[in-house]
Amino acid sequence: MNLLELFRKQGGFSLIKQFFHGGVLGTAMYEFLLLGKSRTALEILRLSVTLKIKQKLEKKYRRSLEDFDRTFETSIKNSVSNKVWFCWIQGLDNAPEIVKICYKQLHKNLTSKEIVLLTKDNIHKYVVFPDFIQDKINKGTITYTHMTDLLRLELLSQYGGTWIDATVLCTSKEEDIPKYFFNSDLFFFQTLKPGLDGNATYLSSWYMNAKAHNKVIEATKYLCYEYWKENNSMIDYFLLHDFMSIVLDFYPEEHKKIIPRDNATPHELLLRLFDRFDLKTWEAIIEQSPFHKLTYKFTPDSIEKDNTNYKKIIQKSGGVFFE
Structure with missing residues (x-):
């Protein structure tokens, strides 16, 4: 992947605009030049930028959170909603x-x-x-x-x-x-x-x-x-x-x-959505979580692939794969 394709994939000018408004554009550019453009490097860059943004927000809105805490009504009892x-x-x-x-x-x-x-x-x-x-x-x-x-x-x-x-x-x-x-x-x-x-x-x-x-x-x-x-x-x-x-x-x-439940497992089906369907693998994934985070954003080439997990979802949405 060349630099232009990488730039577009990561969000292009909208990402630069977001970094600028967030005051982290300098950090992002420095990290990119220092670390390079590998997948691992970009993940480190993302984590670094996310941390800096959170720190800025935490500093700016700490007093607002303290104000909320002083006025929050704790005596209200609430029941489970259906x-x-x-x-x-x-x-x-x-x-x-x-x-x-x-x-x-x-x-x-x-x-x-x-x-x-x-x-x-x-x-x-x-x-x-x-x-x-x-x-x-x-x-x-x-x-x-x-x-x-x-x-x-x-x-x-x-x-x-x-x-x-x-x-x-x-x-x-x-x-x-x-x-x-x-x-x-x-x-x-x-x-x-x-x-x-x-x-x-x-x-x-x-x-x-x-x-x-x-x-x-x-x-x-x-x-x-x-x-x-x-x-x-x-x-x-x-x-x-x-x-x-x-x-x-x-x-x-x-x-x-909050009961701990990891958010990695519910994304496993998404990561394998256009893999060739294999019943054993499918059942193993389904057994690990009752809910699976997917997406509706697909490339036309991916949708056209035959016998994928995606195709099975589309074809069998009322059938045995969801029992």
Whole structure:
């Protein structure tokens, strides 16, 4: 891969713009010149930039977090919510096939849950963003991707329940899924040791379960809103992860309550999505996690390959591979 292809693959000018606004462009350039362009070098660069961004945010918003802590109401008792939140802004009719299958599998497997499909036409029935947030969404200052970050925080804060990204495939029946996936004060997949070492942020937001008014969720939402009160661009694509990691560092006792579940295993199917289908390997992957984070962004060449795991998902979404 030549330098131009590498530049485009890593995000091109949008990444440079993000680094500039985040005040880490110099760090990124220095690390790139020092380390080179190998996959390992780029991962070290990413970790270094992520750490610096988190440190900047932590320093700037520490007082805001302390203000939140002083005013947070701890006496509110909350029950488990039966809702599962699933969002595709454009509506399911306009969704990629893989998204439709993921939605179908939730209905098939989570039979006791109330699965709420959120689109641009009904979000307002559940959530009303602050005016300054909605204004920035309308102007495109806040992207739809980040809007869904704020959306999950609002929904879990107000109602509780389980947020599941639209590209998460459920392959287990509800009775076979550990209860803590649905009845925790707070649960999400995390980067655990030894993979945790060197990572400034250590959580995944594609599956989140919480009771309403959870302190970590509320604090993260508060910091996100404080950020957008005075900014018109994102310092980091993973702003939600940055702020939630800062909150968890601030509340280590809350972090310890979260049942540890590693976020690497649920990505294994994604990494092998266009490998040749092998039943033994498939079953081994499916047994390791009830949920699998996929994507809808594929190259045409990949989709056309025969007898891949992807093709089996598309062809057998109602069949034996999900029993």
